[in-house]
Amino acid sequence: MAVPENMLCSKTHEYVYEEDGYYYVGLTDYAIEQLGDIVFVEFPVVGEVYSKGEIFGTVESVKAASELYMPLTGRIIEIQEKLIENPELLNENPFEKIWLIKVEAEFFDEDRLDLIDYETYKKELE
Amino acid sequence: MARTYLYNNHIKLGAKMVDFAGWDMPVQYTSIIEEHNNVRNNAGLFDVSHMGEIFVTGKQSLEYLQMLVPQDVAKLKNEQAVYCQMTNEKGGIVDDLIIYKLEPDNYLIVVNASRINADYDWFIEHTKGFEVKVENKSDVYSMVALQGPKSIDILEKMGIEKSKQPKSFYIMRTKLLNCDVFISRTGYTGEDGFEIIIQNEKVSELWETILEKGKEFNIMPVGLGARDTLRLEAAMSLYGHELTEETTPVEAGLTWSIDKDKKEQYIGKNVITNQLKNGTLKKLIAFKMTDRAIARSEYKIYSNNQEIGYVTSGSVAPSLGENIGLGYIKTDNNLKINDTIQLMIRNKLYNAKISAKNFIKKHNRVN
Numbered sequence: 001m002a003v004p005e006n007m008l009c010s011k012t013h014e015y016v017y018e019e020d021g022y023y024y025v026g027l028t029d030y031a032i033e034q035l036g037d038i039v040f041v042e043f044p045v046v047g048e049v050y051s052k053g054e055i056f057g058t059v060e061s062v063k064a065a066s067e068l069y070m071p072l073t074g075r076i077i078e079i080q081e082k083l084i085e086n087p088e089l090l091n092e093n094p095f096e097k098i099w100l101i102k103v104e105a106e107f108f109d110e111d112r113l114d115l116i117d118y119e120t121y122k123k124e125l126e
Numbered sequence: 127m128a129r130t131y132l133y134n135n136h137i138k139l140g141a142k143m144v145d146f147a148g149w150d151m152p153v154q155y156t157s158i159i160e161e162h163n164n165v166r167n168n169a170g171l172f173d174v175s176h177m178g179e180i181f182v183t184g185k186q187s188l189e190y191l192q193m194l195v196p197q198d199v200a201k202l203k204n205e206q207a208v209y210c211q212m213t214n215e216k217g218g219i220v221d222d223l224i225i226y227k228l229e230p231d232n233y234l235i236v237v238n239a240s241r242i243n244a245d246y247d248w249f250i251e252h253t254k255g256f257e258v259k260v261e262n263k264s265d266v267y268s269m270v271a272l273q274g275p276k277s278i279d280i281l282e283k284m285g286i287e288k289s290k291q292p293k294s295f296y297i298m299r300t301k302l303l304n305c306d307v308f309i310s311r312t313g314y315t316g317e318d319g320f321e322i323i324i325q326n327e328k329v330s331e332l333w334e335t336i337l338e339k340g341k342e343f344n345i346m347p348v349g350l351g352a353r354d355t356l357r358l359e360a361a362m363s364l365y366g367h368e369l370t371e372e373t374t375p376v377e378a379g380l381t382w383s384i385d386k387d388k389k390e391q392y393i394g395k396n397v398i399t400n401q402l403k404n405g406t407l408k409k410l411i412a413f414k415m416t417d418r419a420i421a422r423s424e425y426k427i428y429s430n431n432q433e434i435g436y437v438t439s440g441s442v443a444p445s446l447g448e449n450i451g452l453g454y455i456k457t458d459n460n461l462k463i464n465d466t467i468q469l470m471i472r473n474k475l476y477n478a479k480i481s482a483k484n485f486i487k488k489h490n491r492v493n
Binding site: 042 | 142153154157158159351354355418419420422441442444472
């Protein structure tokens with residue numbers, strides 16, 4: 001999958017992009033590469049509202065647990081269920097960006113202030 | 127950050143490097159799980175050059191070492207090794223180490239990287255009144271570990287035929303690549319294998335030669351990530367986690383490495399003898415998660431909504447497909463194997479089950 005044009009990334013390595021009126025949140029390929037073998041993903045409760053900056057889940061590699069932070073405020077309407085049984089899919093397709101959660105939200109401009117586009121994000125890592 | 131003499135080899139192999147006890151070490155080359163499984167099924171090569179080598183020589187070497195550890199060093203035959211701990215006055219563990227008797231009055235002691243300086247100071251401090259010489263040669267020697275069921279075949283390819291290879295917990299002095307080396311049948315993975323100590327200048331060539339000769343046996347370089355999961359599956363303790371100056375070998379479940387009949391005094395003997403007789407307030411347990419969650423160091427352990435201890439190591443166990451861990455609990459609750467405990471993980475309690483300390487069948491037993 002190509003990187004969606006409107007995709008934004010956070011300093012904590014989540015990305016968010018919009019498609020057909022919904023927002024999709026996931027973990028960047030860089031973060032996945034850094035974590036190594038991913039063995040566990042903990043998801044939020046579907047239907048709940050999470051605020052921007054709030055922890056919505058955890059991704060665990062062999063070595064460590066990493067918390068996931070909401071890049072925007074919104075209601076969780078779907079989680080990537082196949083990752084519950086097969087978290088390694090994240091490693092197998094790091095460039096195909098498997099989103100983690102689908103969110104219903106209003107994405108306010110002020111919530112975008114600390115987010116950067118993917119190109120800038122990549123450059124800042126160098 | 128310090129670098130081993132294999133640093134360039136790691137970079138060339140594309141290793142991901144991390145800080146370990148002040149050393150820039152490879153955590154993985156390809157994938158921790160893949161490297162882990164390869165050690166269980168074939169063979170793996172580890173850079174453990176950060177570990178320390180301390181030599182004790184002199185007329186009173188034996189008496190001196192007897193005073194430092196709960197094991198009976200007098201029972202060692204020439205070229206035999208023993209796993210033990212160096213204990214302080216409270217019975218706490220200064221470090222865990224392997225003592226190799228090279229010959230009478232000549233011992234090699236391999237110690238943890240993070241403890242080299244603390245150990246050396248401890249050794250020197252206690253030489254008073256003994257006719258011994260203690261030398262820290264950690265900066266002179268490098269060390270690699272060749273581990274896994276194919277290790278014996280690979281060492282044979284290196285020119286040491288199987289019948290000449292040291293037996294479990296023995297060491298030999300020989301030549302590899304025209305260089306004097308120590309080869310011991312020891313390790314930290316639960317698999318059969320060897321640890322090879324060689325002078326710094328030759329370790330890069332040794333590393334490359336082992337990887338080359340081991341190709342037909344599917345050898346892989348293995349990082350510290352898999353080293354940790356391998357040792358945890360073998361329920362082996364890690365200094366700084368299960369073992370500290372505040373924990374005794376009895377609390378850590380290492381009573382098999384204490385010689386209960388040892389006549390000689392050693393530092394901490396009163397505390398240890400008392401604990402062997404009367405028990406301890408805390409003890410190390412092994413556990414398996416029964417709920418879907420992964421234990422990590424420092425998570426709290428609960429029983430009946432009471433906090434009873436803490437996790438010292440936790441991870442997925444790639445060979446088992448389960449999540450396992452080690453931790454300390456208070457002994458006053460009489461919990462035993464198969465009893466349920468809970469772990470507090472991100473403010474929620476998850477169930478786990480106390481397990482025997484044999485997650486896997488060990489192939490290179492120290493106990």
